[in-house]
Amino acid sequence: MITFVIIIHVIVSIGLILVVLLQTGKGADMGAVFGGSSATIFGSSGAGNFLTRLTTGMAIVFMITSLTLGYASGKKPSSSVFDRGKVEAQQPARRPQSGPATTPQASAPSAAPQPQTQQPEKPASP
Numbered sequence: 001m002i003t004f005v006i007i008i009h010v011i012v013s014i015g016l017i018l019v020v021l022l023q024t025g026k027g028a029d030m031g032a033v034f035g036g037s038s039a040t041i042f043g044s045s046g047a048g049n050f051l052t053r054l055t056t057g058m059a060i061v062f063m064i065t066s067l068t069l070g071y072a073s074g075k076k077p078s079s080s081v082f083d084r085g086k087v088e089a090q091q092p093a094r095r096p097q098s099g100p101a102t103t104p105q106a107s108a109p110s111a112a113p114q115p116q117t118q119q120p121e122k123p124a125s126p
Helices: 002-022 026-033 046-075 081-090
Strands: none
């Protein structure tokens, strides 16, 4: 259903752009006063009414499909990157469960570690 509405929306959008570009501007008749001719595809005055009605109809269909797509996207539950970050931040970090629940430091002897002294290397004799 939504795919059909998107296809109609795209077709009407392209058609609306073309219909608006076909229409002549308000100042197009000004050139005819000084000797230029106003050449249009549909004649001098007959196309204005047709193109105006076509533009109005396409604009109405465009608005209906826009509202439909907006309503449909609002109903669909969606999650964003920020929503996923909140869920991960709320979960505590899990430790791998391997063996008894003791830490390596607790099983080590309580004596202080002995510092290791480095012995000087003897040079190799020839």
